[in-house]
Amino acid sequence: MSNLLATGSSALIAFQRALSTVSHNVANINTPGYSRQRVELEARDGTFYGYGYQGNGVQVVDVRRMADSLATSRLLDSGGELSRLQQLSVLSNRMDSLFSEKATGISAPWSSFFDAVSALSSNAAGSADRESLLAQANALATRFRQIDQHLDGLDNEVNAGLTASVGEVNRLAREIAQLNGQIGGNTNPSGDLLDRRDQLISELVGYTGGNAVIQDGGLVNVFSAGGQPLVVGATASKLVTVADPYRPERLQVALETNGQRVTLDKRALGGQIGGLIEFRTTVLDPAMAELGRVATSLxxxxxxxxxxxxxxxxxxxxxxxxxSAPRVSSHAGNTGNAVLQTALGDAGALNGQNVLLRFDGANWVATHPDTGATIPMTGTGTAADPLVVNGVEVVLGSGTPATNDRFLLQPTAGAAGNISVAITDPGRIAAATPVKTTIDLANTGTGKPSGLKITDTANANLLAPVDIEFIDANQYTIDGNGPFAYTPGQTIAYNGWSLTLDGAPAAGDTFTVSPTGANSSDNGNATLLANLDDARVLNGGTLTLNGAIGGLTTQVGSAARQADYSAQAQQVIHDQAQAARDSISGVNLDEEAADLMRLQQAYQAAAQIIAAADTLFQSLLGATRR
Structure with a gap:
C-alpha cells in the first residue's frame, strides 16, 4: 500500500511539473528569443522482492531547452546582415528621394536657369530677362546649397546613429559578460537564462554583425563581423566614438582594449553600425563629391x-x-606646421575623388585614401610649380612639412554648399560679344564676317580697334602688318579674337573689328552661354554638364535600388533562418494544447492512484477497529 502511495505521489509531482512547463511555454509564446522547454521523465529504479523487480513510479530527470546551435548561428548571421542592409537601404532611399523629387532635386532649377539664359539670348537688352536670369541663378545656387545642407544633415545623423549604437553595444556586451559569469561552470544552467543570453547576443550582432562561439564551460564569445572580440568569457570590450583625424566633425568607431584604441572601418563592422559606415563611405560621400563636382564645373x-x-x-x-577653393585638411597627428593652399585647375581633369597627400621627407606623394593606390601628380608644390592632381593645384602656403605629414585633399566635397551668384546688378550680365565687325561701304567683294568669337580674354589688346584690309583675294594686312596669306574659309585670328569670312573678298576690301561698347543689344555671348549645359567639359571632355546631372541622379538611385533589392533578398534568407529556428525552438499552441490535455488526464489518473491507496488504507483501519 505504501508502494502504491509512493508511486502515485511520484506521478502527481512529475505531471505537475510537466504541466507547469507547458504553462511556461504558453505564457512565453510572444517572448522574443524564447526556446520552448520539455520535461524529460524517467522511470524510478525498481525494488527487488525475490520474485522480481517492482516499479516505484516516475521522476523528472531534466527540463530540456529545445535549441539547436546551428540554427541559432544561422539566425545570428542572417540577422546581422539584414540589419546592415536595412540600415543602408533606409538612408539610401532617403537620399534618392532628395535627388529625384522635383521639389528637392537639382534638375528643375538647373533647367530653369538655362532656360532663362536662352531667353536672354533672344532679348539681350531686356531688363526683365536680365532680372529673371539673376533670379534663376540665385534659385539654382540656393538649391545646390540646400541639397548640400541635407547631405550634411545625413552625415550628422550617421554621427548620432554611431553614438547611440555604440552605447547599446557596450550595454549589451556588459550584460552578456555578466550572464556568461552566471552560466559558466554551471552544469545545468537555466534555460531561461540561456535564452536571455542568446537574445542579447542577437541584439548585439544586430548592431555589429559577426558571430558567437561557444567555449568550454558553456561560455559564449562574441565577435564582430571583422573578427574583433566584443565579449570574451566574462569580459566585455568597449566601443567608443572618436573624431576623424582629418575631419573632426565626423565620428568614427574604435575598439578600446587595454588602453589602446583601434579604429574600425566598414570591413570590421556589420549590422546597423556597419550599415551606417557603409552608407557614408559608399553612398553619401560619393554623392557629395559628385554634387560638388557638378557645381564646380558649372x-x-x-x-x-x-x-x-x-x-x-x-x-x-x-x-x-x-x-570656394577645394578643401584640404591636415592630419591631427602631423608634427610639421605646413599649410597647403588649393586652387581649381582643369575642369576636365576634376573627378571629385579624395586624395591623400603625404610628404616623404623630400617629395610629395599622392595616394588613394582607401586603397593606397598611387595617383598621378605633377609639380613640386611651389607657387611657380604647384602640385597638380585630379584637376586641383596645390601649393605650400606657409610653414614646413615634417616627414610623413599627411593631408586629405577633397577636390569637390562641400563645394555645392558654398556656391553663390557673384553679381547683383543685371547690367553686369555679359550677354554681348566684346568686339564687333563692320564692313566698309566701299567694299566690292562678297566677303562677310561670321563666326566672330573670343579666344583669349586675357589679351591686353582685345578691345583695340583693328582694320583688316585685303591686298587681293589671297593676301591681307592687319593694321598695316603683313601681308598674310589667305585662303577662302580660313580663320583670321588676332588680339584674342577670331573670325571667318563668308564669300570672296576683293582687293581693297576692308573689315573693321572694334569694341562693342555700352548698352549693346548684341546677344553673341548669351547664345554661347545658353549652350554651355551641353558643353563637354567633364571627364577629359567626354561628359556634358547635363550628362553629369543625370549621372548623379542615376548614381544615387542605383545605389538605393541595389540596397533595397539586397535587403529584400536578405529578408527572405532571414525569414527562412527564423523558420528553421522556430521549428525547433518555437512554441506551437496546438502542440502545447495537446500536451496540456494529455498531462491533465495523466495527472487525474495519478490522483486516482492516490485515492485508491487512501481507500485501501481506510479499509485496513476499519478492519483493525473491530
Whole structure:
C-alpha cells in the first residue's frame, strides 16, 4: 500500500511539473528569443522482492531547452546582415528621394536657369530677362546649397546613429559578460537564462554583425563581423566614438582594449553600425563629391564664358558664380606646421575623388585614401610649380612639412554648399560679344564676317580697334602688318579674337573689328552661354554638364535600388533562418494544447492512484477497529 502511495505521489509531482512547463511555454509564446522547454521523465529504479523487480513510479530527470546551435548561428548571421542592409537601404532611399523629387532635386532649377539664359539670348537688352536670369541663378545656387545642407544633415545623423549604437553595444556586451559569469561552470544552467543570453547576443550582432562561439564551460564569445572580440568569457570590450583625424566633425568607431584604441572601418563592422559606415563611405560621400563636382564645373565653365562677354556698361564680364577653393585638411597627428593652399585647375581633369597627400621627407606623394593606390601628380608644390592632381593645384602656403605629414585633399566635397551668384546688378550680365565687325561701304567683294568669337580674354589688346584690309583675294594686312596669306574659309585670328569670312573678298576690301561698347543689344555671348549645359567639359571632355546631372541622379538611385533589392533578398534568407529556428525552438499552441490535455488526464489518473491507496488504507483501519 505504501508502494502504491509512493508511486502515485511520484506521478502527481512529475505531471505537475510537466504541466507547469507547458504553462511556461504558453505564457512565453510572444517572448522574443524564447526556446520552448520539455520535461524529460524517467522511470524510478525498481525494488527487488525475490520474485522480481517492482516499479516505484516516475521522476523528472531534466527540463530540456529545445535549441539547436546551428540554427541559432544561422539566425545570428542572417540577422546581422539584414540589419546592415536595412540600415543602408533606409538612408539610401532617403537620399534618392532628395535627388529625384522635383521639389528637392537639382534638375528643375538647373533647367530653369538655362532656360532663362536662352531667353536672354533672344532679348539681350531686356531688363526683365536680365532680372529673371539673376533670379534663376540665385534659385539654382540656393538649391545646390540646400541639397548640400541635407547631405550634411545625413552625415550628422550617421554621427548620432554611431553614438547611440555604440552605447547599446557596450550595454549589451556588459550584460552578456555578466550572464556568461552566471552560466559558466554551471552544469545545468537555466534555460531561461540561456535564452536571455542568446537574445542579447542577437541584439548585439544586430548592431555589429559577426558571430558567437561557444567555449568550454558553456561560455559564449562574441565577435564582430571583422573578427574583433566584443565579449570574451566574462569580459566585455568597449566601443567608443572618436573624431576623424582629418575631419573632426565626423565620428568614427574604435575598439578600446587595454588602453589602446583601434579604429574600425566598414570591413570590421556589420549590422546597423556597419550599415551606417557603409552608407557614408559608399553612398553619401560619393554623392557629395559628385554634387560638388557638378557645381564646380558649372561655375568654372559659366564663369569662363561670362568672362568672354561684355556687359551693358561696356566692361568685360567678370565671374558670374562665386565658389570656394577645394578643401584640404591636415592630419591631427602631423608634427610639421605646413599649410597647403588649393586652387581649381582643369575642369576636365576634376573627378571629385579624395586624395591623400603625404610628404616623404623630400617629395610629395599622392595616394588613394582607401586603397593606397598611387595617383598621378605633377609639380613640386611651389607657387611657380604647384602640385597638380585630379584637376586641383596645390601649393605650400606657409610653414614646413615634417616627414610623413599627411593631408586629405577633397577636390569637390562641400563645394555645392558654398556656391553663390557673384553679381547683383543685371547690367553686369555679359550677354554681348566684346568686339564687333563692320564692313566698309566701299567694299566690292562678297566677303562677310561670321563666326566672330573670343579666344583669349586675357589679351591686353582685345578691345583695340583693328582694320583688316585685303591686298587681293589671297593676301591681307592687319593694321598695316603683313601681308598674310589667305585662303577662302580660313580663320583670321588676332588680339584674342577670331573670325571667318563668308564669300570672296576683293582687293581693297576692308573689315573693321572694334569694341562693342555700352548698352549693346548684341546677344553673341548669351547664345554661347545658353549652350554651355551641353558643353563637354567633364571627364577629359567626354561628359556634358547635363550628362553629369543625370549621372548623379542615376548614381544615387542605383545605389538605393541595389540596397533595397539586397535587403529584400536578405529578408527572405532571414525569414527562412527564423523558420528553421522556430521549428525547433518555437512554441506551437496546438502542440502545447495537446500536451496540456494529455498531462491533465495523466495527472487525474495519478490522483486516482492516490485515492485508491487512501481507500485501501481506510479499509485496513476499519478492519483493525473491530
Amino acid at each position: 561655375a568654372q565653365t559659366f564663369n569662363a564664358g561670362h568672362n568672354a562677354g561684355m556687359d551693358l556698361y561696356g566692361q568685360m564680364g567678370g565671374d558670374f558664380f562665386a565658389l
